[in-house]
Amino acid sequence: MAAKTGVRTSVRIVVAGDRGTGKSSLIAAAATESFPDNVPSVLPPTHLPADFYADGVPLTIIDSSSSMDNKSKLFEELKRADAVLLTYACDQPMTLNRLTSYWLNELRQLEVKAPVILVGCKLDLRDEHHPMSMEDIVAPIMKQFREIETCIECSAATLLQVPEVFYYAQRAVLHPTAPLFDLERQSLKPRCKNALRRVFTLCDRDMDGALSDEELNEFQVKCFNAPLQPAEIVGVKRIVQENLPSGVNDRGLTLPGFLFLHALFIEKGRLETTWAVLRKFGYDDDLNLSGDYLPVPSKQAPDQSMELSNEALDFLRGVFQLLDTDNDGALRPTELEELFSTAPESPWDEPPYKDSAERTALGNLTLNGFLSKWALMTILDPPRSLANLIYIGYGGDPAKALRVTRRRLVDRKKQKTERNVFQCFVFGPKKAGKSAILNTLIRRPYSKNYSSTTEDGYVMNMLERVQGGQKTLILREIPEDGVHKFLSNEECLAGCDVAVFVYDSSDEDSWNRSRELLVEVARKGEVSGFGVPCIVIAAKDDLDPSPLAVQDSVRVCQGLGIEAPIPVSSKSGDLSHIFNKILTAAEHPHANIPETERGRNRKRYYKLFNRSLIFVSVGAAVGVIGLAACRAYAARKNTSN
Structure with a gap:
């Protein structure tokens, strides 16, 4: 039993093909249920009402011109189509050849994703002395062009299979084959199997690996609003057992049997049955849960x-x-x-x-x-x-x-956070040791082999806190070459809890570049209002340190108002003190936020500006009070006189 779909409210079908193949006559015959005597070369959009087919979805049918002058308009219509009907004339074999030599290739070049229905028109005019097997002719075409959903031949003059043409087109949209079934392998596709496996698991309430008669009946009522009669249940299980002995056991219908049934439905053209089940359990046309089933809170x-x-x-x-x-x-x-x-x-x-x-x-x-x-x-x-x-x-x-x-801005004002998951952005020049630090968080062995990081990399782990409980720390490595693009986003630091800057303590140039990154990020935080706590790490502490880098790094950190660099060596394999340091900084979001000289000057300016406003407002208030006093004095003087 098919169920009405709630996925679409309308279906748009575009009819294309060579001149004289019967496109307009086919549309007119479907709409009027008669063969028209005079049909315009191109019909205006034609509408079939919602009750035309059982699915209850109205159709809009777009006729097209084969003239080269209207090619651009046709291409636009094809891109908007939910389904495409490609017509050929049964009495003109060359028009069938044109489908493969031109039309189907054209659809691919336009990247039309809609299902395609091949329609042979003028079946009443086919030469009876040269019978043709449609299956023999069309099968190779469908094998070459997998986007073809089906092929049907009809006659507008005799109204033979005219309604069926648009029914198949509508069904290809509402109940598509492609997401469910691999026609070449004649089997359910992996995503379809996984979706049906979930449905089976949810219906197997006692979790015994089989659907009992009671569970099978509940499934039927849920999906189709009608119970199965005992004889029907026996019949279903008999069909499964005859074709797949493992599909039924003494407890009922097994998962393999459940999957077999749906493959059988699809092979017999009853795709609406499987789609009714999937949509009842929340799936969309791509076999993902639809948005209605995902009440994600809005940020x-x-x-x-x-x-x-x-x-x-x-x-x-x-x-x-x-x-x-x-x-x-x-x-x-x-x-x-x-x-x-x-x-x-x-x-x-x-x-x-x-x-x-x-x-x-x-x-x-x-x-x-x-x-x-x-x-x-x-x-x-x-x-x-x-x-x-x-x-x-x-x-x-x-x-x-x-x-x-809660907003990080509020966390900074309250000087505490309620978060359990913290994001730390890791900056630094190439070969500074960023990736080695990330690997240590997930206890990956130290490696001497160097590979340049070109994309943002993530690692994360849950860490025990001294005061009890666990927090999740996410380290996101920002490649040096990607910093400029990263900082071009006004809100790039909004999701950051701590920024870490890594440099090779044995290399003065490495420190100089890390310092530049630190200042860039600090300024970005000041301008955007998303300033974050910053930590500087002097990596490769097992090597001879650069005296100038050591001295300058301490001086710069003092000037920015953040803690001095922390020396580490990833070779030691234990950087727990560093990760705890990062978590502590994240848990105290108001501290260790760098302040540049430009930022301090801006802050002084705003303080002076606010003071001047206060002075002006106080002066204005004094003036108003004085004026009121003068008026009161004058009034009393006039009264005494």
Whole structure:
């Protein structure tokens, strides 16, 4: 039983093809349910009402001219199309050849993503003495051009299969094949399998790996508002068992059987059945959860960020324990793959998440690394974080899974913060040792091999605090070549809790460049109002230090009003004191904010300006009082006289 879609409110179909292939007659016949005697060369937009087909979605059909003079207009219409009908004339074989030699290639060059329906018109005029097998002719074309949804032949003169033409076009839009099924392999696509696996898991309430008759009936009622009769349930399970013995067991319909059923529906052209199920469980046309199912809190200011709520964190800890079947405190790649088997794909296979968290010597993800990845995803992409929480089974109120932090500006005024996740931006020249410091946070072994960083890099970990509790620290490395572009954004420092500046303590030039970066960032903070605590790190302390760099760095830090540089050596492998220092600075957001001479002069100017305003206002008030006193004195004098 098909369900009405709530995804689209209209469908726009563009009809294109060579001159004389019957485009306008086809449209007119569909709209009037008769064969018109006189049809204009190009019809105006034609509308089929919502009740024309069972899906209840109105259609707008756009006719097109084959004239070269109207080519640009046609191309614009094709780009706006939800579906494209390409026509050929059944009595003119050359028009069919033109579909592959011209029209389909033209659609690809225009990067038209809409599904394509091949329509053979004038079927009543085909030469009966030369019968043609449409399947033999069209199959090679459909194999070459996967964007073709189907092919159908019709006759406007006899009204043969005219309504079906536009029904298939509408269905290709409302119930597309491409996201669900691989026609070449004749199997469900991975994203479709993952979505259906999630549906199955949610419906398997007793979590025994099978849908009982009761659970199967509840599923049917939820998706189609109608129960299954006992005989129907028996029939469904019999069909599955005959084709896939593992699809049914003594507890009911298994996941393989559930997937087999949907593949069978699609193969038999009942895509609307699978789409009805997917949309009932919140999926859009791309098999992602639709926005209505993701109540992400809105950030009000750029210096606010998102964090997972305690409820969401408790859920993730529970998930980790369930997946960690060998109780070694870490998740193997196969266990992570199982975790995201009900999501469209693993969100952590690409940067910035890949290889950015703590792992064991065997390469398995620790609990701290696991939770840290969720923290980073929540800050960088809150909708994606919430969606993946739901994909993996989060059953709490989605609106309460994320929380918006207080503004950093307010934190500085109150001289404290309520954040649990802190972002630290790491600046410094090439070969200063930035990446080595980042690697130490996630306990990655020190390496002598140097590779230049060209893109922003992230690492993150959860750290124990002396006063108790855990905080998540995210280090974001800003490549030297990318600093100018980074600082060109007015709000670039809004999401930063601490800025760290790294230089090679044995190299005076390295310090000079790091100093320039420090001053640039300090000025940016003063101008934008997003000033942040700054820490300077003198890296490679195991090498002979440059005396001039040491002296000048201390002098510059004193001049800016921040702490002196902290000497470190990444070779030691333990930089916990540095990371605790960063967290302490983040927890005291009002301190260690650098102040340039320009900033001090600006502050003095504003103080003098404000004082002058106070003086003027006081003087004005005194003048008003004096004037009032004079008037009162004059009034009393006149009265006495």
